[in-house]
Amino acid sequence: MPLIRVHVDIDRVTARRVLQLHRAGRIHGESREAAREEVWRQGRTPAGDPVFVGVTNGRRHVQLLYDVEVYPDSGP
Template sequence: MPLLRVHLDSDRTTARRVLHLHQEGRNHRESQEAAREQVWRQGRTPAGDPIFVGITNGRRNVQLIYDVEVYSDTVP
């Protein structure tokens, strides 16, 4: 199944917390749900839970990066 990469705007504090949770093997449910909602808004159907990839290191705009598996029949 294809993967869709999702970038979510965040602040530095939240991004660090999400990264720390990921390193502990845990998930940040709020950002996972936001990634899933972004996939739905793009007209695609998620096939599984969003997978945390990392964060950007922008000076002002930090983003959380997730890969979300989508059903192939929903990919344009």
């Protein structure tokens, strides 16, 4: 299955919390669902749960990075 990387806009405080949860082996359901919704917005069909990859290091705009498996015959 192909992977696509999605970027989820988020504030710095929440980004730190998501990173701490990930390091503790837990997930942040709200951001994971936002990543799934972004895949749907791009016209693709998710084939699995989004996997947290990391956080961008932007000064003003912080984003969470998720890899999501998608069905090959879905979308553009």
